[in-house]
Amino acid sequence: MWSRRQRRLRPLSCGVEELRCRRREREAALRKARREQQLVSKRLLRDEDPEKAEGYVAVILGEAEIQQFLRLAQRGTEEKEREKALVSLRRGLQHPETQQAFIRLEGSIRTLVGLLTSNQALLQLEAARCLHELSHSEQSTVAEACLPATSYLLTYLSGHSSDFISPHLTVLEALGYALSQLLQAKEAPEKIIPSVLGSPLPQHMLQLLQPGPKLNLGVAVEFAWCLHYIICSQVNNALLITHGALSTLGLLLLDLAGAVQRTEDAGLELVGEELACPVLRCLSNLLTEAAVEAVGEQMQLRDERVVAALFILLQFFLQKQPSLLPEGLWLLNNLTANSPSFCTSLLSLDLIEPLLQLLSVSNVVSVLVLTVVCNIAEKGPAYCQRLWPGPLLPSLLDTLAFSDTEVVGQSLELLQLLFLYQPGAVQAFLQQSGLQALQRHEEVAQLQDRVRALQQTAQHG
Amino acid sequence: MQLPPALHARLAGAPGEAEPLPVERDPAAGTTPFRFAARQVRFPREHEFFEDGDVQRHLYLQDVLTQVAGDPERPRVPEFTCQVAGCCQVFDALEDFEHHYHTLHRNVCSFCKRAFPSGHLLDTHILEWHDSLFQILAERQDMYQCLVEGCTEKFRTSRDRKEHLVTRHLYPADFRFDKPRKSKGPATPGPAVQVSAEALGGDQVPSEGDAMEVCFEHTELPPEPSGERRTYGHRCITRI
Numbered sequence: 001m002w003s004r005r006q007r008r009l010r011p012l013s014c015g016v017e018e019l020r021c022r023r024r025e026r027e028a029a030l031r032k033a034r035r036e037q038q039l040v041s042k043r044l045l046r047d048e049d050p051e052k053a054e055g056y057v058a059v060i061l062g063e064a065e066i067q068q069f070l071r072l073a074q075r076g077t078e079e080k081e082r083e084k085a086l087v088s089l090r091r092g093l094q095h096p097e098t099q100q101a102f103i104r105l106e107g108s109i110r111t112l113v114g115l116l117t118s119n120q121a122l123l124q125l126e127a128a129r130c131l132h133e134l135s136h137s138e139q140s141t142v143a144e145a146c147l148p149a150t151s152y153l154l155t156y157l158s159g160h161s162s163d164f165i166s167p168h169l170t171v172l173e174a175l176g177y178a179l180s181q182l183l184q185a186k187e188a189p190e191k192i193i194p195s196v197l198g199s200p201l202p203q204h205m206l207q208l209l210q211p212g213p214k215l216n217l218g219v220a221v222e223f224a225w226c227l228h229y230i231i232c233s234q235v236n237n238a239l240l241i242t243h244g245a246l247s248t249l250g251l252l253l254l255d256l257a258g259a260v261q262r263t264e265d266a267g268l269e270l271v272g273e274e275l276a277c278p279v280l281r282c283l284s285n286l287l288t289e290a291a292v293e294a295v296g297e298q299m300q301l302r303d304e305r306v307v308a309a310l311f312i313l314l315q316f317f318l319q320k321q322p323s324l325l326p327e328g329l330w331l332l333n334n335l336t337a338n339s340p341s342f343c344t345s346l347l348s349l350d351l352i353e354p355l356l357q358l359l360s361v362s363n364v365v366s367v368l369v370l371t372v373v374c375n376i377a378e379k380g381p382a383y384c385q386r387l388w389p390g391p392l393l394p395s396l397l398d399t400l401a402f403s404d405t406e407v408v409g410q411s412l413e414l415l416q417l418l419f420l421y422q423p424g425a426v427q428a429f430l431q432q433s434g435l436q437a438l439q440r441h442e443e444v445a446q447l448q449d450r451v452r453a454l455q456q457t458a459q460h461g
Numbered sequence: 462m463q464l465p466p467a468l469h470a471r472l473a474g475a476p477g478e479a480e481p482l483p484v485e486r487d488p489a490a491g492t493t494p495f496r497f498a499a500r501q502v503r504f505p506r507e508h509e510f511f512e513d514g515d516v517q518r519h520l521y522l523q524d525v526l527t528q529v530a531g532d533p534e535r536p537r538v539p540e541f542t543c544q545v546a547g548c549c550q551v552f553d554a555l556e557d558f559e560h561h562y563h564t565l566h567r568n569v570c571s572f573c574k575r576a577f578p579s580g581h582l583l584d585t586h587i588l589e590w591h592d593s594l595f596q597i598l599a600e601r602q603d604m605y606q607c608l609v610e611g612c613t614e615k616f617r618t619s620r621d622r623k624e625h626l627v628t629r630h631l632y633p634a635d636f637r638f639d640k641p642r643k644s645k646g647p648a649t650p651g652p653a654v655q656v657s658a659e660a661l662g663g664d665q666v667p668s669e670g671d672a673m674e675v676c677f678e679h680t681e682l683p684p685e686p687s688g689e690r691r692t693y694g695h696r697c698i699t700r701i
Binding site: 228254336340358375378381417450 | 462463464465467468469471472473474476477478479480481482483484485486487489490491493494495496497498499500501502503504505506510511512513514515516517518519520521522
């Protein structure tokens with residue numbers, strides 16, 4: 001009686017679903033923009049707080065006013081006065097007219113960059129914000145005028161103490177973000193990345209990604225993305241490898257997995273998504289470099305704990321952000337493709353069953369999971385013997401019921417390896433109605449040759 | 462995805478490489494019509510494989526709240542504001558918001574707008590406070606049911622029930638749960654503490670939503686009941 005009444009008295013829970021829906025809409029818009037190559041991430045550091053804005057100029061500025069503000073910012077007697085001048089300039093730079101006037105002024109960009117080296121954190125920050133406004137300009141002439149600032153930014157970033165910690169971590173984070181934007185420019189591989197790699201900056205970046213008490217999440221996220229863009233450009237990845245990028249990123253991966261394991265922190269979703277994503281990408285692409293074999297063992301990625309960390313992160317992604325599962329599995333593929341040692345780790349740590357549990361997530365994930373299992377199986381009988389017990393065959397038969405040709409194709413490749421290396425695989429396959437499962441795909445053009453070959457092997461040995 | 466228990470120990474263990482099993486490839490592997498060969502894959506920056514991660518990155522950049530004057534180390538996470546009228550709590554994570562919603566806004570009495578941490582407590586409240594039949598029946602039989610879900614005990618008076626909660630379920634002695642609100646305005650109780658699963662008694666550990674949140678008369682907290690105390694980032698004040 002009371003349960004009926006209780007249901008009538010309860011309000012419907014709609015707030016959360018609405019939030020999710022809004023987020024999905026934004027994601028769809030971003031995907032569309034990315035496909036049309038029009039996705040530009042704007043991360044404006046504006047704080048349009050009316051109380052703060054009081055007394056600050058927020059109008060279109062002429063050249064004379066810009067000059068006056070720059071002079072005040074450079075030579076003002078009080079820090080507050082200097083900061084106020086930069087804030088007014090920054091607010092003015094929100095207008096295209098002011099931006100045009102600013103770039104016409106001789107040495108204006110250089111003055112801003114010079115202010116970045118100030119020992120006052122707030123001046124540094126406001127100077128960075130002014131550059132930030134300019135770099136977000138819709139006008140190509142303004143954006144181009146910012147390019148000479150690159151080398152100054154690099155000099156400034158590289159010229160820090162060995163700790164490479166700015167008086168204000170927000171400044172460092174903003175600079176990391178600004179650099180990540182520059183590294184995505186079309187001219188980056190020819191003009192920007194070579195000068196970055198020629199400076200001490202890569203070592204500093206790797207220092208900022210060192211796990212430990214000094215690791216700052218916001219800063220690490222920005223510089224991890226910087227590293228990703230540098231690695232993708234393939235200008236000189238051997239240099240990064242000799243600086244110990246693989247071992248640093250590997251340790252960071254262990255640290256992330258440890259954090260995921262230890263805590264139920266609200267900010268952890270951010271750790272999982274925002275830092276793990278570029279770290280996984282950097283590691284995966286670096287592993288494909290020929291230079292990996294040339295460096296010393298301590299510079300390579302051979303630690304079995306990396307596999308353990310990766311699976312803990314995969315479990316975390318499955319719960320919190322399934323869209324990142326493929327990126328984790330991509331790294332797993334690149335670890336197992338050429339390494340009998342990592343393949344052995346997967347077997348000895350009993351990770352095949354959890355891996356197979358991911359087959360139901362999506363077609364992309366299924367293909368990657370099957371590829372990793374193929375990487376293990378192709379190493380020969382000793383590996384197949386360890387793979388065979390457990391849910392492998394039932395899982396494979398399930399994937400043969402999929403309609404996606406890529407998933408089925410990869411399942412057929414795995415079956416061939418098992419038939420070849422595992423005595424009794426054919427018999428078990430026949431007993432579990434394997435031939436009927438194969439029949440479904442006899443007429444599919446991309447699959448029929450392999451289907452027939454397997455049918456023949458199964459029937460005639 | 463069930464991970465083997467030994468995996469966590471391995472993560473915490475010493476660095477080391479596994480001794481590989483012997484590799485013996487058959488030349489027939491990967492021959493036509495089969496084509497598999499183990500190979501590492503490289504993706505360029507614009508590859509569609511990166512679409513999901515790039516979209517997440519852009520969402521992060523759009524959601525980031527840079528607080529310069531405040532604490533520069535504050536984690537940059539999107540904020541979720543509770544949309545329920547009169548509630549303006551802000552949460553860093555969707556999970557926290559969901560927990561807040563389920564605790565404070567899901568089990569709400571439509572008569573007096575009070576919120577309860579579980580359906581069981583809402584039912585009990587409706588029965589005791591908004592059912593005219595209850596008072597009549599309470600004069601003849603035990604009607605005050607135990608607040609711990611799963612416990613079937615019923616009592617003649619709320620005082621007897623309180624005694625049972627304190628002695629049997631180890632609730633704090635100064636626990637208050639059935640005092641009527643003195644005014645129409647919002648209650649201003651003391652600090653809230655959550656009684657642990659053990660303190661709730663019963664064999665089954667209640668789910669998070671079922672844990673009874675209790676308030677204390679005094680600002681000073683009494684000694685903790687046995688078991689572990691769960692704390693949350695936000696304070697939910699609830700009383701029957």
